[in-house]
Amino acid sequence: MKTFFFTVWLICSAILARAQYATGDPPIVSNNKQLVFDLEPDTGLYIDSMGRVSKPEDILSQDFVPMASVPFRKKIPRRLSEVSFYYRFRIQNPDTGMARLYLYPGMYHSDMDLFYLNDTGLVREKDLKPREGFVSLQIPSGMNREYVLCLTLTRSDNNTLSARLIRPSYLDDYVRQLTTYAYNRKVVGFVTCGVLIMMLAFCILNYVSSRKPEYFYNALFSIFMFMIIFAYAQYYNKPGRTFGEFFGYWWLILLHIGYMCYIQFSRKFLDTTNKDKTIDRLFRFEIAALLVLMLAYSFVHFFTKEVKWDYYLETIMKITVVGISIIYVIMGLKNKDRLMNYLAIGSAFNVAFAFIALWLQTQSTSSTRVLGSSIFYFELGIIFSQFFFLLGLTYKNRVALIDEIKYKEALRLNQEKAAYEQQLAIYKAQQSERNRISADMHDDLGAGMTTIRLYSELAKKKIGDQPIPEIEKISNAANELLVKMNGIIWSMTDSNDSLDNAIAYIRSYALEYLEHAGIRCFVQIPDRLPRFVLNGELRRNIFLVVKEALNNIVKHSGATEVHISLNKEPLGLSLTIQDNGKGFDGQNIRRFGNGLQNMKKRMEEFGGEFSISNQNGTLIRLYKQTRDQSFL
Known part of the structure; x- marks a missing residue:
C-alpha cells in the first residue's frame, strides 16, 4: 500500500513539475572564487521504484521531478535502499579551459554511474580521479552539457540526497565541513x-x-x-x-x-x-x-x-x-x-x-x-x-577484602590457639614435673632433713651442760635448710599459683619470723583480692624480696614494729613494708648493697618496681602493674 501511494505521488509530482525542470537555465561554472555550486534547484530526480529502467537509455524517456520538491531527500526511507535513483542536470562552462569538478550526490550510496548526453546518446563519464563518496567530472571549454547520474543507496537509515559541485582544491575542506557540522x-x-x-x-x-x-x-x-x-x-x-x-x-x-x-x-x-x-x-x-x-x-x-x-x-x-x-x-x-x-x-x-x-x-x-x-x-x-x-x-x-581479613584473622586466631595449646601442654608437662620434684623433695629430702634436725637435738640433750658448737651448727643449718626447702616446694607446687595463696604464705612467714625476733608485725590486706595466676618463679621472687627486706629489718633497723600492707593502686598493686627503726642510711649502703640490688633485679625481671626511702623508719615499696582492674 505504501508503494502504491508513493508511486502515485511520483506521477503527480512529475506532471506538475516537468515543465519547470525543462525550462530551467543550467548553472554556469566559471573560474571565479565560488568553491561550491548548489545544483538541487536545477536537478531533476527520478526514483525507479517500479523497475522500468533496464538500460541507461531508458532513463531519457522518464519523467523527472525537481529534487527540491522531494520532502524526504534529507532522510531516505529504508524501503528505498534497493531502488535506483537518477539525477538529471545541465552544467555550462563558459571559460576557455577545462572545468574539473566533483559531484556530491548525498550520503551513503553503494554504486554511482555518471553519464553525459551527446548526439549519439548517453556516454559514461570516466572517473579520472576517484574519491569515495564523490564523482569526478570534466566539462570542456564553452560546453553546455547534460548529465545523468544513476545511484543506489546502502541499507541504512542515514541516507540523504543532494546535488553539489565542489572544486578539487576545496574537496578536503568540504568533507571536513560535513563531518564537523555537529x-x-x-x-x-x-x-x-x-x-x-x-x-x-x-x-x-x-x-x-x-x-x-x-x-x-x-x-x-x-x-x-x-x-x-x-x-x-x-x-x-x-x-x-x-x-x-x-x-x-x-x-x-x-x-x-x-x-x-x-x-x-x-x-x-x-x-x-x-x-x-x-x-x-x-x-x-x-x-x-x-x-x-x-x-x-x-x-x-x-x-x-x-x-x-x-x-x-x-x-x-x-x-x-x-x-x-x-x-x-x-x-x-x-x-x-x-x-x-x-x-x-x-x-x-x-x-x-x-x-x-x-x-x-x-x-x-x-x-x-x-x-x-x-x-x-x-x-x-x-x-x-x-x-x-x-x-x-x-x-x-x-x-572480598573484608572476607580476606576475616579469613586471615581466623587463621591467625587458629595459629595462636594452636601455639597457646602447645605452650599450655608444655606448661602442664613442666608443672607436672615440678609437682613430682616437689613431692619427691618433700617425701625424701624433707624427711631426711627432719631426721638430721631431730638427731642433732637429741645429741644436744645427751651432752647436757657441755654443748658442742658443731652440733649446734648442724641443728641450725638443718633448720634453715628445711625452711628454704619448704619455700622451694611451695614455689614449685601449681596449687599455690594464686595471689591470695602467695599473700597468705608471705603473711605466715613474716609473722613467724618477726615473732622469733621480738618484733611486732601488722599485716593489712584488702577484703577482696583479684584472682591472679602467679607462676612459681614470680611467687618465689616476690617471697625472696620480702624475706630479704625482713632480714635487713631484723639485722639493721632496731625496729620494734613492722607494718606490711597490700594496697590498691590506679593501675595495679603495691606491697609496702614499713618499720619504725632508725631508717635507711644512704651513706652506709655497702653493708647491704648487694641485697638491695638483688631485690631490685628480682622485681624488674617480671616488670615490677622496687623503691626504698626514709619515712619514720624505712619504707620499702614493691609495685606491679596489672591488666585486671575489676577489684580496684
Whole structure:
C-alpha cells in the first residue's frame, strides 16, 4: 500500500513539475572564487521504484521531478535502499579551459554511474580521479552539457540526497565541513571515548594482575562500544560506501558482540555458574539468541534483496538488546544481591536512554543539537552502565577484602590457639614435673632433713651442760635448710599459683619470723583480692624480696614494729613494708648493697618496681602493674 501511494505521488509530482525542470537555465561554472555550486534547484530526480529502467537509455524517456520538491531527500526511507535513483542536470562552462569538478550526490550510496548526453546518446563519464563518496567530472571549454547520474543507496537509515559541485582544491575542506557540522555532538562522543579508554585500561590492568575473567569481558565490551562511538564521532556524515556500510550494518554487529561480552561479564562478575543456575541459564540463552539474530541479519543483509526483512531483523535486534537490559532490571528488583542491584540500576538507565534513542531514530528529520541526537543517549547509557559497574566492583572488592581479613584473622586466631595449646601442654608437662620434684623433695629430702634436725637435738640433750658448737651448727643449718626447702616446694607446687595463696604464705612467714625476733608485725590486706595466676618463679621472687627486706629489718633497723600492707593502686598493686627503726642510711649502703640490688633485679625481671626511702623508719615499696582492674 505504501508503494502504491508513493508511486502515485511520483506521477503527480512529475506532471506538475516537468515543465519547470525543462525550462530551467543550467548553472554556469566559471573560474571565479565560488568553491561550491548548489545544483538541487536545477536537478531533476527520478526514483525507479517500479523497475522500468533496464538500460541507461531508458532513463531519457522518464519523467523527472525537481529534487527540491522531494520532502524526504534529507532522510531516505529504508524501503528505498534497493531502488535506483537518477539525477538529471545541465552544467555550462563558459571559460576557455577545462572545468574539473566533483559531484556530491548525498550520503551513503553503494554504486554511482555518471553519464553525459551527446548526439549519439548517453556516454559514461570516466572517473579520472576517484574519491569515495564523490564523482569526478570534466566539462570542456564553452560546453553546455547534460548529465545523468544513476545511484543506489546502502541499507541504512542515514541516507540523504543532494546535488553539489565542489572544486578539487576545496574537496578536503568540504568533507571536513560535513563531518564537523555537529561539533558539540563530536565533543561529547570523544569525551565518552576517553571514558571508555580509561575503563579499558582499568580492566586490562586488573585482568593482568588478578586474571579474573570479568575484567577481560568488560574490557572487550569497552572496546566494541569505543569502536561504535569513535566511528560516530569521527566519521559520521562522511561520504562513501564504506561508512554507509558501517552505519548501516557493522555498528549493529559490534553492538551485539559487545552485549554478548557484557552478558558473559555479568556471568563471571555475579558468579551465576555457582550461585544461581537459573540466571546463568538465562544469560546463556540471551547470548545464543543474540548470536542467532546476528547470523540471520547478516545473511539477509548480504545474500538477499529483502529490505523489509533487513529492517525487521534490525528492529528485532535493537528490541532484543533493550529487552536484555529490561531483564537485568527485573532480576535486580527481585534479587537481594547487592551486586545484582548495581547492574540493574545501570541497566535501568540504559533502558531509559535506549527508548529515547529509538524514538529519535523514528523521527523524519535529524537534529544537530546534542540533546536531539540518538547517539548521545546511547553514549549516556554506556557511561551510566560503566559507572554502576565501578560501584558494584568497589562493593565487591570491599566485601572480598573484608572476607580476606576475616579469613586471615581466623587463621591467625587458629595459629595462636594452636601455639597457646602447645605452650599450655608444655606448661602442664613442666608443672607436672615440678609437682613430682616437689613431692619427691618433700617425701625424701624433707624427711631426711627432719631426721638430721631431730638427731642433732637429741645429741644436744645427751651432752647436757657441755654443748658442742658443731652440733649446734648442724641443728641450725638443718633448720634453715628445711625452711628454704619448704619455700622451694611451695614455689614449685601449681596449687599455690594464686595471689591470695602467695599473700597468705608471705603473711605466715613474716609473722613467724618477726615473732622469733621480738618484733611486732601488722599485716593489712584488702577484703577482696583479684584472682591472679602467679607462676612459681614470680611467687618465689616476690617471697625472696620480702624475706630479704625482713632480714635487713631484723639485722639493721632496731625496729620494734613492722607494718606490711597490700594496697590498691590506679593501675595495679603495691606491697609496702614499713618499720619504725632508725631508717635507711644512704651513706652506709655497702653493708647491704648487694641485697638491695638483688631485690631490685628480682622485681624488674617480671616488670615490677622496687623503691626504698626514709619515712619514720624505712619504707620499702614493691609495685606491679596489672591488666585486671575489676577489684580496684
